[in-house]
Amino acid sequence: MYPVVVALDTDLKTALEVARSLRDEAAGYKVGWDLVLEAGLEAVRTISRLGPVVVDLKLADVPHIVKRVVDKLSSAGACCAIAHGFLLPSLERDERLYVLVKMTVGSQYDRLWKELLGEVVGFRGVVAPGNEPQAISAIRSSLGCSTRIISPGIGAQGGRPGDAIRAGADFEIVGRYLLENPARVSEWAGLRPPCGNPL
Numbered sequence: 558m559y560p561v562v563v564a565l566d567t568d569l570k571t572a573l574e575v576a577r578s579l580r581d582e583a584a585g586y587k588v589g590w591d592l593v594l595e596a597g598l599e600a601v602r603t604i605s606r607l608g609p610v611v612v613d614l615k616l617a618d619v620p621h622i623v624k625r626v627v628d629k630l631s632s633a634g635a636c637c638a639i640a641h642g643f644l645l646p647s648l649e650r651d652e653r654l655y656v657l658v659k660m661t662v663g664s665q666y667d668r669l670w671k672e673l674l675g676e677v678v679g680f681r682g683v684v685a686p687g688n689e690p691q692a693i694s695a696i697r698s699s700l701g702c703s704t705r706i707i708s709p710g711i712g713a714q715g716g717r718p719g720d721a722i723r724a725g726a727d728f729e730i731v732g733r734y735l736l737e738n739p740a741r742v743s744e745w746a747g748l749r750p751p752c753g754n755p756l
């Protein structure tokens with residue numbers, strides 16, 4: 558298993574083909590709006606049979622609504638989901654939630670992310686930009702190994718495969734770079750994340 562999570566931002570048929578073909582290499586899959594709008598919770602159910610699924614709806618609502626959504630996603634087999642960090646401190650602690658603290662593109666998080674790191678204990682981990690290894694190093698130094706870091710921004714968005722892992726991330730999240738050519742997964746072979754956290 559390589560420290561890579563495949564972002565299945567495509568139609569269900571292609572997503573299943575890619576997920577099946579990477580079953581022995583991918584640590585898990587990320588399912589987002591693309592698949593959920595096409596196939597609903599059935600997409601989560603089906604892909605969860607192939608490996609752990611992180612559902613990325615970038616939740617941003619009051620706590621009882623976030624919890625209801627996460628409960629439904631968990632019942633469908635998802636290990637976890639992603640919520641917007643700007644909601645802190647109003648986001649209820651939940652070991653099933655990854656909190657987005659900084660994006661791969663410029664956003665208001667660029668002002669906020671360091672402050673948000675003080676509030677992520679009790680969550681599953683953070684989502685932070687893999688195309689900014691320096692930010693990943695700073696986050697790992699600040700949080701230690703008890704909080705997972707998962708990092709998009711690799712390949713199509715400019716990050717080099719492995720750089721975020723070497724900087725301290727647990728998993729790199731990769732969409733188009735692998736969807737275009739799943740054989741590229743071999744670029745993650747031999748990489749050892751520093752903390753050994755499961756997804």
Ligand code: 3DU
Pocket residue numbers: 564566587589613659660661662684686709710711712713714730731732733734
């Ligand atoms: O650029 P890619 O095709 O590798 O896809 C990246 C995925 O990561 C995609 O699902 C997107 O929704 C997610 N993501 C970012 O790209 C950037 C972020 O800051 C957070 C999530």
